[in-house]
Amino acid sequence: MKNNIRKATQDDLVQLSQLFDEYRMFYHKTSDFLGAQQFLSERLEKKDSEIFVAEDEGKLVGFTQLYPLFSSTRMKRYWLLNDLYVNSNSRGKGFSKALIERAKELCRTSNSCGMYLETGKENRIGNQLYPSAGFKKYDDVNFYEWEVES
Helix, strand or coil: CCCEEEECCHHHHHHHHHHHHHHHHHCCCCCCHHHHHHHHHHHHHHCCCEEEEEEECCEEEEEEEEEEEEECCCCEEEEEEEEEEECHHHCCCCHHHHHHHHHHHHHHHCCCCCEECCCCCCCHHHHHHHHHCCCCCCCCCCCCCCCCCC
Protein backbone atom coordinates (compact mmCIF):
# COMPACT_ATOMS: atom_id res chain seq x y z
CA MET A 1 0.00 0.00 0.00
CA LYS A 2 1.32 3.43 -0.91
CA ASN A 3 0.69 5.97 1.82
CA ASN A 4 -0.35 9.34 0.43
CA ILE A 5 1.28 11.98 2.64
CA ARG A 6 0.93 15.60 1.62
CA LYS A 7 0.87 19.11 2.98
CA ALA A 8 -2.50 20.14 4.43
CA THR A 9 -4.57 22.88 2.80
CA GLN A 10 -7.66 24.85 3.82
CA ASP A 11 -9.67 22.33 1.75
CA ASP A 12 -8.74 19.71 4.37
CA LEU A 13 -10.02 21.79 7.28
CA VAL A 14 -13.20 19.86 8.16
CA GLN A 15 -11.63 16.38 8.07
CA LEU A 16 -8.42 17.63 9.68
CA SER A 17 -10.37 19.32 12.48
CA GLN A 18 -12.19 16.05 13.20
CA LEU A 19 -8.85 14.22 13.48
CA PHE A 20 -7.42 17.04 15.61
CA ASP A 21 -10.42 16.87 17.94
CA GLU A 22 -9.94 13.08 18.29
CA TYR A 23 -6.24 13.69 18.99
CA ARG A 24 -7.04 16.19 21.75
CA MET A 25 -9.52 13.76 23.32
CA PHE A 26 -6.78 11.10 23.28
CA TYR A 27 -4.88 13.50 25.55
CA HIS A 28 -7.90 13.85 27.87
CA LYS A 29 -9.17 17.20 26.57
CA THR A 30 -12.85 17.93 26.10
CA SER A 31 -14.15 17.69 22.55
CA ASP A 32 -14.21 21.10 20.83
CA PHE A 33 -14.61 20.68 17.10
CA LEU A 34 -15.24 24.38 16.40
CA GLY A 35 -12.23 25.38 18.50
CA ALA A 36 -10.10 22.81 16.66
CA GLN A 37 -11.32 24.15 13.34
CA GLN A 38 -10.52 27.75 14.29
CA PHE A 39 -7.09 26.82 15.67
CA LEU A 40 -6.10 24.86 12.57
CA SER A 41 -7.51 27.46 10.20
CA GLU A 42 -5.29 30.07 11.87
CA ARG A 43 -2.22 27.83 11.64
CA LEU A 44 -2.84 27.24 7.93
CA GLU A 45 -3.63 30.88 7.19
CA LYS A 46 -0.69 32.32 9.15
CA LYS A 47 1.66 29.54 8.01
CA ASP A 48 3.18 29.34 11.48
CA SER A 49 3.24 25.55 11.50
CA GLU A 50 3.70 22.78 8.97
CA ILE A 51 0.85 20.28 8.83
CA PHE A 52 1.05 17.07 6.83
CA VAL A 53 -1.88 14.72 6.35
CA ALA A 54 -2.14 11.02 5.60
CA GLU A 55 -4.83 10.17 3.09
CA ASP A 56 -6.30 6.76 2.37
CA GLU A 57 -8.88 6.28 -0.38
CA GLY A 58 -9.74 9.98 -0.41
CA LYS A 59 -10.21 10.27 3.35
CA LEU A 60 -7.82 11.83 5.87
CA VAL A 61 -6.72 9.24 8.41
CA GLY A 62 -3.87 11.02 10.20
CA PHE A 63 -1.76 14.13 10.52
CA THR A 64 1.38 15.59 12.00
CA GLN A 65 2.01 19.21 12.94
CA LEU A 66 5.44 20.75 13.41
CA TYR A 67 6.38 24.16 14.76
CA PRO A 68 9.60 25.97 13.86
CA LEU A 69 12.11 26.72 16.60
CA PHE A 70 15.77 27.60 16.59
CA SER A 71 18.76 26.03 18.27
CA SER A 72 21.08 28.76 19.53
CA THR A 73 23.97 26.39 20.12
CA ARG A 74 23.69 24.92 16.63
CA MET A 75 22.67 28.25 15.06
CA LYS A 76 20.04 26.52 12.92
CA ARG A 77 16.32 25.95 12.68
CA TYR A 78 14.97 23.11 14.77
CA TRP A 79 11.48 21.63 14.49
CA LEU A 80 9.13 20.62 17.28
CA LEU A 81 7.06 17.63 16.18
CA ASN A 82 4.18 18.66 18.40
CA ASP A 83 1.35 16.49 17.11
CA LEU A 84 1.15 13.08 15.47
CA TYR A 85 -2.12 11.19 15.20
CA VAL A 86 -3.61 8.39 13.14
CA ASN A 87 -7.23 7.39 13.72
CA SER A 88 -7.83 4.05 15.39
CA ASN A 89 -9.16 2.36 12.23
CA SER A 90 -5.95 3.14 10.31
CA ARG A 91 -3.30 2.27 12.87
CA GLY A 92 -0.77 -0.43 12.09
CA LYS A 93 -0.74 0.39 8.37
CA GLY A 94 2.40 2.52 8.29
CA PHE A 95 0.80 5.96 8.32
CA SER A 96 2.63 7.14 11.47
CA LYS A 97 6.02 6.18 10.07
CA ALA A 98 5.16 7.78 6.72
CA LEU A 99 4.19 11.02 8.47
CA ILE A 100 7.47 10.96 10.42
CA GLU A 101 9.42 10.39 7.21
CA ARG A 102 7.68 13.42 5.67
CA ALA A 103 8.66 15.45 8.76
CA LYS A 104 12.27 14.32 8.30
CA GLU A 105 12.10 15.48 4.70
CA LEU A 106 10.95 18.90 5.94
CA CYS A 107 13.97 19.01 8.26
CA ARG A 108 16.31 18.26 5.37
CA THR A 109 14.75 20.72 2.92
CA SER A 110 14.58 23.56 5.48
CA ASN A 111 18.28 23.18 6.35
CA SER A 112 17.44 22.47 9.96
CA CYS A 113 19.47 20.51 12.47
CA GLY A 114 16.60 18.13 13.27
CA MET A 115 13.44 17.85 15.30
CA TYR A 116 12.40 16.85 18.75
CA LEU A 117 9.22 15.72 20.43
CA GLU A 118 7.86 14.75 23.78
CA THR A 119 5.32 12.11 24.63
CA GLY A 120 3.84 10.75 27.83
CA LYS A 121 5.56 7.88 29.58
CA GLU A 122 2.27 5.97 29.37
CA ASN A 123 2.08 6.33 25.55
CA ARG A 124 3.21 2.77 24.92
CA ILE A 125 2.74 2.88 21.14
CA GLY A 126 4.55 6.20 20.75
CA ASN A 127 7.38 5.07 22.98
CA GLN A 128 7.92 2.11 20.66
CA LEU A 129 7.37 4.07 17.44
CA TYR A 130 9.77 6.96 17.98
CA PRO A 131 12.95 4.96 18.67
CA SER A 132 12.12 2.69 15.72
CA ALA A 133 11.93 5.85 13.56
CA GLY A 134 15.41 6.97 14.61
CA PHE A 135 14.63 9.25 17.56
CA LYS A 136 16.97 9.11 20.57
CA LYS A 137 15.55 9.25 24.07
CA TYR A 138 17.43 11.53 26.44
CA ASP A 139 17.29 10.69 30.11
CA ASP A 140 20.01 13.13 31.14
CA VAL A 141 17.96 16.33 30.81
CA ASN A 142 15.10 17.68 32.87
CA PHE A 143 12.01 19.01 31.17
CA TYR A 144 10.32 21.94 32.91
CA GLU A 145 7.08 23.71 32.14
CA TRP A 146 5.56 26.94 33.38
CA GLU A 147 1.90 27.64 32.69
CA VAL A 148 -0.08 30.85 32.88
CA GLU A 149 -2.84 30.40 35.42
CA SER A 150 -6.31 30.64 33.93
